[in-house]
Amino acid sequence: MRLTEFNQAKWWGVAAFLFLITLWFLGDVILPFLVGGAVAYFLDPVADRLERLGLNRAAATAIIAILGVVIVVLLVLAVIPTLISQLTQLINVAPDIFRQLQTFLLERFPQLNDETSTIRQTLDSLGQTIQQRGGQMANTLITSVFGVINAVVFIIVVPVVAFYMLLDWDKMVARIDALLPLDHAPTIRELAKEIDRALAGFVRGQTTVCLVLGIYYAVALMAAGLNFGAIVGAIAGFLTFIPYVGALVGGGLAIGLALFQFWGEWWQIILVWAIFQSGQFVEGNILTPRLVGHSVGLHPVWLLFALSAFGAMFGFVGLLVAVPVAAAIGVLARFGLSQYRASRLYHGVEDRSPGEDQG
Numbered sequence: 001m002r003l004t005e006f007n008q009a010k011w012w013g014v015a016a017f018l019f020l021i022t023l024w025f026l027g028d029v030i031l032p033f034l035v036g037g038a039v040a041y042f043l044d045p046v047a048d049r050l051e052r053l054g055l056n057r058a059a060a061t062a063i064i065a066i067l068g069v070v071i072v073v074l075l076v077l078a079v080i081p082t083l084i085s086q087l088t089q090l091i092n093v094a095p096d097i098f099r100q101l102q103t104f105l106l107e108r109f110p111q112l113n114d115e116t117s118t119i120r121q122t123l124d125s126l127g128q129t130i131q132q133r134g135g136q137m138a139n140t141l142i143t144s145v146f147g148v149i150n151a152v153v154f155i156i157v158v159p160v161v162a163f164y165m166l167l168d169w170d171k172m173v174a175r176i177d178a179l180l181p182l183d184h185a186p187t188i189r190e191l192a193k194e195i196d197r198a199l200a201g202f203v204r205g206q207t208t209v210c211l212v213l214g215i216y217y218a219v220a221l222m223a224a225g226l227n228f229g230a231i232v233g234a235i236a237g238f239l240t241f242i243p244y245v246g247a248l249v250g251g252g253l254a255i256g257l258a259l260f261q262f263w264g265e266w267w268q269i270i271l272v273w274a275i276f277q278s279g280q281f282v283e284g285n286i287l288t289p290r291l292v293g294h295s296v297g298l299h300p301v302w303l304l305f306a307l308s309a310f311g312a313m314f315g316f317v318g319l320l321v322a323v324p325v326a327a328a329i330g331v332l333a334r335f336g337l338s339q340y341r342a343s344r345l346y347h348g349v350e351d352r353s354p355g356e357d358q359g
Contacts, residue, residue: 024314034320036161042204043162044169061167068159086231097260191331198327205291206241212287213237213246213279220275221254224268227261229254236276240283242307244300251276302326 022030043064050060165172180188214237221229236250254272262268306326310318340346 031320032157033161036158037165038203038320039158039162040165040169041199042207043166045200045204047166047169057167057170061163064166065159065163083231083234086228090228090231097257100260191335194331194335195324195328198331199324202327203323205288208291209283209287210237210240210246213240213283216279216282217250217254217275220279221272224271224275226254226258226272228257232257236279242304247276247280251280302330 046064047057047060050063051057055063177185177189214234216233217236218230218233221233223229226232232250232254235253236246238246239249240246251273254276255269258269258272262272303323303326306322306329307319310322310325312318314321
């Protein structure tokens with residue numbers, strides 16, 4: 001006997017509730033499997049393209065794994081230690097930077113010598129806060145991923161999970177497809193395709209944009225002679241994933257550091273500004289339209305809300321699932337609205353055509 005719409009909604013609601021409960025209680029345990037699955041999903045198109053070139057799935061997966069190991073080794077040996085070192089140095093010199101800012105302001109605004117001045121007290125407290133919170137933030141950024149579970153287990157499990165999931169990706173999709181309820185299989189497949197298009201357009205595309213901009217900012221800022229250019233570029237590139245935040249944080253940090261380092265050499269400061277301006281121009285007019293597209297369906301406000309909500313509730317694991325869940329909810333919401341607009345609840349008792357209610 002076919003389930004009623006109420007019962008179907010009930011069971012799908014139960015499934016969603018169990019998913020959230022699983023994230024809540026097993027977040028730390030399933031983290032390496034989520035990361036491994038995300039890596040496999042990200043690399044599946046590469047494996048498919050290698051298969052179209054004549055390789056079998058095992059050979060394609062092996063080539064991707066070898067290239068991945070080489071890239072990770074290069075990152076661990078060359079890039080990551082430099083970024084960590086610059087981040088630590090930046091946190092350590094933050095109090096000196098604020099003292100220089102305070103001296104600069106006192107020279108031009110003598111009234112700030114009054115220790116009861118609101119601005120003077122604000123600067124003092126801001127410098128102390130940066131020193132205290134900055135160290136905590138640095139430690140959190142460095143250890144957040146590896147602090148939830150044993151680092152060795154994480155490093156071993158993620159590549160193994162990613163390898164086997166990438167190897168069997170098509171088989172897993174086929175098995176899941178075979179388990180779909182027959183009455184709703186065509187609709188579920190179409191919704192799944194829309195969700196996949198949204199994720200492929202956003203996650204794969206935006207990750208590529210982040211990598212390109214991060215590398216460009218880091219290399220250009222170091223070439224311009226800016227201290228801590230590598231870490232500033234990496235921060236700007238990473239935060240590009242969050243709408244508008246990467247440009248604001250990275251650009252503000254770079255220009256602020258340039259003002260202290262190059263004060264009086266205005267062409268150097270303008271050069272740092274030009275680097276970020278050119279990066280934003282390329283991102284907005286070339287990278288994002290080509291790699292992400294305009295039909296992703298993830299509004300920046302909805303994305304920010306999803307990242308904030310899932311990050312607050314489930315921590316780092318929540319941040320990993322926020323974008324896929326946001327994309328899925330967006331697709332389902334649009335499907336629900338289309339069903340509503342085609343229903344008698346929307347049109348009323350009379351059998352009206354969709355254009356009649358406009359007149």
